Amino acid sequence: MIQLKPVTKDNIGACVRLKVAEDQTTFVAPNINSIAWAYVAPELTPYGIYDGDTLVGFLSTEIIPDNEDYDRYWVPRFMIGADFQRKGYGRAGMMAAVEMLSNYEDCSRVRLSVVEENSAAIDFYKSIGFVLTDEYLEDERVMDYIFEGK
Template identity: 50%
Template sequence: MDETFTPYAIYHEDNVIGVAAVEYIPENDSEDKHWIPRFMIGREYQGKGYGLKAMEALIGMIAKHEDCERIRLSVVPENKGAIAFYEKVGFHMTEETIEGELVMEYLLRS
């Protein structure tokens, strides 16, 4: 089991409507410790504001870490909807790629 990776179910009332995961890698450089490697909202729940609320909750939870300067994630370049969503939340594109995916980050402190 990967102790750096923590999965979460995203609920609306009593229904699971999505999944998310956060990853904390303490040995990484300060700008590269906190990741959201998974974030998915079920198709029938998309466009209703649930994703935005869930992402804001994740950011708030991760931001409580004293060593959190930024939160990073990666996205497939062709997934324009996900890119637009992450930009709406406050993530911005970096010049990095990981395994063919674009890296985006949310700055808390620099």
């Protein structure tokens, strides 16, 4: 069962050492960058993605209460370690994040951005329910997971 566990002094080293496949390094920032940003930006929370006791991935959530309703809940970082890809961890990890954020009463959508040339990531996100928007964030394409009826 997949669990999201906050990054702490006990797992920070493993989270920093976790890397994507070599051909994906231009699409995903190193995990240390996300952890460092979370230190100075309280709206960011980094998590390890675990299968039992095994760290398989990393993500960060961002909750921006001052933004418009549709623009408050983000997953600005998401990765699955190279050794754990193509085993269902990506889908399970992202859905765990979406489910966690959906527990906020005012969460009507979860947003992320993706490098437009990363067609594999776009196809992956579409396969779990994200849709492309016409918006861009720092030259990346914004995608939304919209909760019907919220």
